[in-house]
Amino acid sequence: MIDKAAEMKPVIRVNGLTMRFGDLTAVDGIDFQVARGEIFGFLGPNGAGKTTTVRMLTGVIEPTSGSATIQGHDIRKESILSREHIAVVPEQANVYLDLSVWRNLMLMAELYGIPRNRRVREGERLLEALGLLHRKDSKARELSKGLKQRLMLCAALVTEPEVLFLDEPTSGLDVQSARLIRKIVTELNADGLTVFITTHNMVEAGDICSRVAIINKGQIVAIDTPGNLRSMVRKRQYVEVVFREQAPPHEKLESLPRVNRMESDHGVFRLYTEAPGSVATLLAVLTVELELELEQLNTRKPSLEDVFLYYTGDGGSE
Amino acid sequence: MSAQSDGNRLRRQLHGSLVILKKNVLLYYLKPPVLIFGVLFPVFFFLAFKMGRNISPAAVVPGMVAMALWFTASAIGPLVTPWERSAKTWERLISTPISLRAILAGDVLSGFAFGSAVSIIPVILGLLLTDAHIVNLPLLAFGILAGALTFASLGVLLSSPPTASPSNIMLLSNLVRLPLLFVSGIFVPIEQMPAWAGWVAPLSPLSYAGSLIRAAYGAVPYFPVWLCFPMLFLFTTVMFAASCRFHRMYRAKGL
Numbered sequence: 424m425i426d427k428a429a430e431m432k433p434v435i436r437v438n439g440l441t442m443r444f445g446d447l448t449a450v451d452g453i454d455f456q457v458a459r460g461e462i463f464g465f466l467g468p469n470g471a472g473k474t475t476t477v478r479m480l481t482g483v484i485e486p487t488s489g490s491a492t493i494q495g496h497d498i499r500k501e502s503i504l505s506r507e508h509i510a511v512v513p514e515q516a517n518v519y520l521d522l523s524v525w526r527n528l529m530l531m532a533e534l535y536g537i538p539r540n541r542r543v544r545e546g547e548r549l550l551e552a553l554g555l556l557h558r559k560d561s562k563a564r565e566l567s568k569g570l571k572q573r574l575m576l577c578a579a580l581v582t583e584p585e586v587l588f589l590d591e592p593t594s595g596l597d598v599q600s601a602r603l604i605r606k607i608v609t610e611l612n613a614d615g616l617t618v619f620i621t622t623h624n625m626v627e628a629g630d631i632c633s634r635v636a637i638i639n640k641g642q643i644v645a646i647d648t649p650g651n652l653r654s655m656v657r658k659r660q661y662v663e664v665v666f667r668e669q670a671p672p673h674e675k676l677e678s679l680p681r682v683n684r685m686e687s688d689h690g691v692f693r694l695y696t697e698a699p700g701s702v703a704t705l706l707a708v709l710t711v712e713l714e715l716e717l718e719q720l721n722t723r724k725p726s727l728e729d730v731f732l733y734y735t736g737d738g739g740s741e
Numbered sequence: 742m743s744a745q746s747d748g749n750r751l752r753r754q755l756h757g758s759l760v761i762l763k764k765n766v767l768l769y770y771l772k773p774p775v776l777i778f779g780v781l782f783p784v785f786f787f788l789a790f791k792m793g794r795n796i797s798p799a800a801v802v803p804g805m806v807a808m809a810l811w812f813t814a815s816a817i818g819p820l821v822t823p824w825e826r827s828a829k830t831w832e833r834l835i836s837t838p839i840s841l842r843a844i845l846a847g848d849v850l851s852g853f854a855f856g857s858a859v860s861i862i863p864v865i866l867g868l869l870l871t872d873a874h875i876v877n878l879p880l881l882a883f884g885i886l887a888g889a890l891t892f893a894s895l896g897v898l899l900s901s902p903p904t905a906s907p908s909n910i911m912l913l914s915n916l917v918r919l920p921l922l923f924v925s926g927i928f929v930p931i932e933q934m935p936a937w938a939g940w941v942a943p944l945s946p947l948s949y950a951g952s953l954i955r956a957a958y959g960a961v962p963y964f965p966v967w968l969c970f971p972m973l974f975l976f977t978t979v980m981f982a983a984s985c986r987f988h989r990m991y992r993a994k995g996l
Binding site for chain 2: 504507526534
């Protein structure tokens with residue numbers, strides 16, 4: 424496992440971070456680094472330790488052992504200094520429902536000591552960017568879930584963080600809100616913001632993350648770019664083939680050299696193999712031998728979801 | 742670490758406490774539990790105590806002021822943290838660069854400001870409607886301020902148990918506040934209470950604040966004035982330190 428971030432200056436550095444709740448080890452000695460300007464995806468099934476990790480890094484809970492730094496500040500010994508660099512959109516947190524959208528924003532900025540002129544200017548800019556400016560004076564309780572989540576993001580960004588922690592930011596949101604949040608996060612990242620995001624949405628993670636870590640049962644089981652992770656899970660690669668009119672017998676396809684297993688669905692055959700190029704060639708030869716005709720022939724890498732399932736319990740071993 | 746950067750950090754934390762105060766004023770001062778347990782409760786207690794008894798109105802004014810202070814100043818603390826936990830705003834608050842101590846100090850300030858301000862009402866009513874008169878205004882002012890700070894710290898201490906249900910904490914706070922009220926000489930002078938109650942009276946911070954307020958109205962205090970301020974200071978310090986400790990222990994419980 425090569426941690427490419429190690430080559431750059433890490434904004435987040437985690438060493439042997441562990442959290443135990445009684446007999447349960449929620450996070451078990453994890454190590455990773457996040458470089459400046461990365462969007463770092465933290466993926467894992469429910470109960471894998473994602474939120475516990477975010478809570479440790481954001482100073483909500485104290486780790487049982489291990490250490491971590493944010494912008495060089497130890498999260499335990501210099502907790503307040505480390506928190507000055509971050510903003511958080513927690514998974515289950517909420518805005519102050521009885522305050523207006525604007526008051527919510529200004530309150531957060533004041534807690535971070537942002538000067539008045541700057542917080543007013545930034546607040547208006549962010550509300551505009553996230554489509555909330557016309558609801559500035561509405562009570563937060565009048566907003567839909569999607570709009571509340573946009574307000575949460577505004578309230579985090581108005582504090583001018585260097586690192587943004589997003590815990591399931593688009594979970595259960597309408598398509599427009601989810602897309603807008605992803606767009607804003609990507610734009611801010613292009614301007615240098617480092618983003619640490621936990622998500623169940625594999626498409627989202629594959630689209631926006633520069634690197635992802637997969638955590639399972641409290642341990643990091645994989646960490647790399649989405650592309651590299653897809654390549655690493657060789658058994659999940661496959662060749663997809665569709666024949667025109669007539670398909671060869673299933674046994675012929677399954678017995679092709681280096682095919683591990685085959686799935687078929689309404690005339691679409693998936694031949695799982697560690698050598699998709701070679702199998703595609705053999706398929707073409709077989710088609711000619713049997714005097715059949717190909718309609719489609721594609722080699723496919725596994726999706727990030729396949730990689731996730733592989734590492735978290737569905738995909739067997741390599 | 743330079744003294745200047747230490748000073749800056751302290752200023753940031755103090756500023757944070759004031760922002761928390763502002764938030765609490767905006768959010769919690771008019772919440773029903775605060776109005777019921779902080780304002781209506783002492784009024785009904787006063788009526789229950791006064792009606793049908795042959796006590797001169799002037800004699801009950803110091804007790805009324807002390808009781809109003811007791812309930813109002815300690816009403817904010819028990820509400821804020823449980824409400825924040827239940828509304829899911831607590832986690833975000835404790836991940837800001839404001840220390841837990843500064844957050845709790847902000848909660849104490851909220852109770853202090855609420856208690857001090859609302860206590861002016863019975864003082865004015867006493868002056869307008871009864872023949873009670875203040876013989877030592879600075880003592881009354883400092884007695885109210887010191888008492889408000891102590892009772893607000895008690896309120897924050899009472900909010901320590903990790904629950905997301907504000908009603909549980911309001912129940913607990915009344916379980917603590919009511920017995921302390923009865924042993925503090927507010928309704929019955931300490932010397933007329935049973936012996937055991939007389940022994941318990943010094944353990945109640947209300948006894949000392951009540952003594953200061955009595956002295957300010959020219960009545961005989963239960964405890965010497967010179968003792969009351971240090972005792973209130975001691976109660977405040979111990980209760981605030983205990984709340985910081987307990988809140989730290991239960992910081993992430995019930996998130």
